[in-house]
Amino acid sequence: MTTTALADHQRALAQALSDPADDTRGPPVSRWAVRRWAHAQLSAVCPLTTSLLELRGDLDDVVADHLARGNRPASVHRWGRSLLAALSEDGQVDRTTADLALFELASLAPPAEHPVLPDPWVWARHPVEVSLAVLAGIDPDVLPLAPTPFLLHRGADGRLVADPT
């Protein structure tokens, strides 16, 4: 560990930025700015899932939780993927949000980072219909169920495929 005055100063600032209780002059407004940046950046790289969270009024809390996890990579794409993975895995959100997060992650991640999909992964509505509804500001849970559910899986060419059951 580096122990110069500069290193000590930087560690102290990092601590102040991560401590919501630190109300000294400067850190609170900086934490506000970090949250606003995070909100904008995650919305840019995870547009589907963040749109649904925004629609339901949950985005600010989710962003704050994700920031609090720490270990944030500098790459916003990588950070966005870690948000989607967390939402799809940790059971903190409803089934629609978790499925949408995994769908977005499966669509955006580079091949080497493709997530493992549930098998079978059954969708009561076509995922494209769900996505369009979200982007149009409609909560997909109000959409009518499809006559037959869809099985979502990755095809031989690497693309996601939704087959009627």
Next chain:
Amino acid sequence: MSEHEVRDAGGGHTPSLGLSWEGRPSPLLIAAAGVVDVLEIVPDCLQGSDGAVNSHLLAQVDEVAPDTAVTYHGIGLSIGSADRWNEHYLRLLDAVMTWRMPRWHSEHLGFTHVEGSFLGTMPALPTTPEALDLVLTRAEQIQDAYGVEFMLEHVASPLPRPDGMPASTFLNEVSAGTGSRMLLDLHNLECDADNGFVDLEEFMDGLDWDRVGEIHVAGGVWQDGWHLDVHSGPVAPSTSRLLDVALERATNLDLVVYEVLATSVPNLGVPAVLDELRTLRDRLDRTGAAA
């Protein structure tokens, strides 16, 4: 000490006009390509989902602005981190340098990483002798690696910082030590003055103006009594007045850039950004004519 020398532009010329470019939105690039002389590209913002520079974004610049000069302006190097800088930024810089050589490139006198963790913001580097030594050593490495002028910009931040030398002295020392000119961000300067970190008059009097090679202007926001540098709006009249003073003093100035966030363009509107650029162009032309 670097072998680079401060370039003497001779004074009396009209600086070029530039616009920051974060890879989107496309309509802004299309509209601005015929208006600006320089695109100031932010390599960090061109990253694709694989972490590398998205070549499609470079191809778009080639298609829309094939003859427009470029500069590169990084936000992710973290040159001031006590332990190590962010090596990944240099890989992005490698990629864009291979694509097109810039007039010069630039970064910030701040840090975004502490012991490997990304802060999500960029605190200002303290203006201490220790920080100065660190920056000069690293800037020399970068200048040797890329062979083009490397300007450094003072950062505005509401976070506390240890006492050090006056900000103008620190910038003068950095420029003298690297041999590259400095990038002066007038909105950053205003924010730091409004937030009590800089004495504006002392700064303006203390700065070695013939070392200023580039100027940034932008619009920001006020939050909880703090003036924040967000690049989200038009240039305020107070910033324009500072620019007028700077244009009179900075005899080696080559470029003035209007910085605007990609995410702010939809709210501002492309026509409003173009209006800002035209206003700046008029200001620069008047200065050139008067010199």
